[in-house]
Amino acid sequence: MLRKALIFMTAAAFLGGCGPGEKDRSSAELDTAPLLVATTTIIADIAKNLAGERMRVESIMRPGEDPHIYDPRPSDARLIARSKVVLTNGLHLEGTLDDIIRNNLAADAIHAALAEDSRIEPIESLQYKGAPDPHCWFSIPYVKIYTDRAMHALIQADPEGERLYRENARKYLAALDSLESSTRESIARIPPGRRVLVTAHDAFHYFSREYGIKVLNIIGISTDMEPRPRDLENLISLINENKVPAVFIEASVSASLNNLVRKVSQKTGAAVGGTLYSDSLGEPAGPAGTYIDMFRHNVKTITESLM
């Protein structure tokens, strides 16, 4: 009886590791195309829009994974070694992957950290002095810069595809512009006094700066931190003072952190306004499967709850 249990557990452990880790290869053509690896699903989505059929785009992280505490696997190193282009966010978002990338990047491969660009003005973190906030993708103008950087990386790796990449980039940037204007419209509909966004961790500071909404959080820019009691209490006081109507849980953070958000909701009377996607896209088939869908979903959720 004992032995059976042991065998079962060991088997589960091994099978679990092997199972859902492999990805589908959908198109035969793509099998021979060079590989582009992105660290997060957001960057992977941007890259997919640019690469077309000329490159195979893979993402190291899966939907719902948290880049701040991502635990690298041996297969990640192999993936990076086989890639022609590696796109990361930079600014320490994927701290756990930095060494793996550095050690496994092929000599002729191109690596671009999309947020590390002179055109992007990083916001400094309140908790970590001197550490920049990496969540630049919540400012659409900055995502346009991401797109531009990615495009240049693709061109550098595959000069023959330059025309295609530029064309795809142009189309994508236009879509981003449209997203930008609809976002501003939506936010304008929120009464000025209610423009406060309370989330689990500090992922929306760029959103705040770009679109004029105040942000409050339980913990700072990395989900790696411990929630502190005083900080929690201060947050609750601020919510009460400002009569904030809603707080939001996040799709990619731990259940315990989201439970704290729910607790804040209990203690203040603010409703749980819904789920926001912060550090990752949602499932491909769902409402937040692409960057643009995700952004739209977030804005919709926010505006509906705060109005």
Next chain:
Amino acid sequence: MQKLALEVKNLTVSYGSKTILRNVTFAMPAGISTSIVGPNGAGKSTLLQACLDMIERDSGEVFIFNRLFDPKEGLLAYIPQKEAIDWDFPVTVKDVVLMGRSAGLGWLGRPGKKDRELAHDSLEQVGMADFAGRHIRALSGGQQQRVFIARALAQQARVLVMDEPFAGVDVNTENTILELMDQLCDEGKTVIMVNHDLEILDRFDWVIMLNGTLIAVGPTGEIFNERNRQLTYGPTLTEIARAEEIIQKGVAR
């Protein structure tokens, strides 16, 4: 017929592949003091533990006053070796003696007024009533032994089993214990001790001589003779050791 305090039939105990006690059988009357003697490894403590049902036996039965030994009856009291006790354990003298009353109380029982009175009387009997509130570490060797004897008395046991009470104890304490032993036997209790000191054997009514098997048992005067001493302590330790000796002699030739 004199009552039999303890009757052991065909007791065999082994540990792994090694047989420690083989086929021990004897009957002991009530109201006497007995010393169990034998060399190291003879199985003296094992005999005690087997009687107390502390260890598994291969075979054999133990009867206390003609009934199969049932610990819950509390007829048999165990007095431990000094080394086996944690003297820093947070208990006072009266706490220890009161533990003797747990025999009849079961899991949920709590000692009542009568139990406390009995405990107090037991302490009086061994002359330790003044020390009731003291922590056990604050006692001398002899006083510690007396407290454990008081515990056995509080238990109202009829057979007291003491495991090497004289180990690491001075002459005066030894005398105190032996005097208490005589007192208890006069009252009709049976006292059995594992004892290494052959010089005080004359203080015991009976002796059990062990060496893997029962060499001899009975009144000290009759039984503790030269021949039995040879058999117990002599060069021929066990049948196997004897065989070894013969083989070695054969090889040497």
Next chain:
Amino acid sequence: MIEAVRIVLSGYGLELAASMLVGMACGVIGCFVILRGMAMVGDAISHAVLPGVVVAFMLAGTGPLALFLGAMAAGVLTTVLINLIQSNSRIKGDSAIGLVFTVFFAVGVILISALPRGTHFDLKCFLFGNPLAVSQPDLWMMVIVAAMVCGIVFLLFHPLRAASFDPVMAASIGLRPKAVHYLVMFLLAATVVASLQAVGIIMVVAMIIAPGATAYQWTDRLGVMLALAAVVGLFSAGLGFIVSFWQNWPTGPAMTVVAGGLFILSMFFSPRYGIIASTVRRKKNTRHIAVEDLLKALARLPEFSATVDRLADSTGLKAERIRSLGRNLSKKGLIDVLERDTFRLTARGEEQARGMLRTHRLWEVLLSKAGIDEAQIHPMAERLEHAHELADQIDLALGSPELDPHGRKIPRKEEKEDRS
């Protein structure tokens, strides 16, 4: 600090109560962990429950009942496995325990990596605790565990005590020590599991041991120790919780540090067993002996006086020490300090010295009657002579002897010795 108390009491009552209940349960079971030498087992259980928790999470999410059952299953499996290894191999004790729990923990980590990616199992919370996130169902679990632990310990106090103190005797009267062992293990496992939320795997052992260790410094009786440990546990958790709000520290570690701090304080300041009290007692004793040796030395000399150097020679004390003791004795009126570094006994000093001589000689008579070897009598009496309390009893018991074994007169209590 007051502000912190106000905040906690007005907004975090539920979380505070849960943590305090955990502290109480930990304190109670911790006493048995200390006395039965089970600290390593406690640590083992706290780590070994991880795979159980992960499996429960996989099957049923984060509800407290699922967590509890999963953890208990893993805990029970651990103890069974440890016993199996200890009984069937050459590996004993700490080695078996250390082996099993770390392997279980590793299995747990592997299971976490095997979870569907993106299911957000937060290992950090299990390692360090997350007491602020306690909800109503969690509180109920803690109430039940605390009530069970305290209730069972109270109801089964006598068998638990007997089996922990003297398992052989307990077996001999039908209290089954093996059953008691499994019961204690079960209560420990339940307490550890309930404490995971409050303080996490790494610190739960401290929360279990510290309150009991603190209580142990203050009492000689198990019943009192248990009650005290419950109170100290309750208090440590509560105070730690408040301190975490005051200083904005993570709450689990704050509770642990307070519990440990209380122990350190007790270790130093407990009147019976504390380091300070023992040191003071020891110093007082040394001093007492030095003073009496000094007086005795003076009493033996003609004129009852001598120079400091002479006294240093005869007592073996350093001259500096003698001078400082002398100042004190002079204030007490026992000696006069004369010129040229000389001390002389006053009448009162004489009396005291004579009392000492009496005690010494009475002890000699007693030792001689007890059959102590003659060569040992004087040195033993030298050591015993400072224990004056028994002198009168000895006098009475021996029928007021006149002479010591060396034929010297034993001073009577009220007698004044002739100065001439």
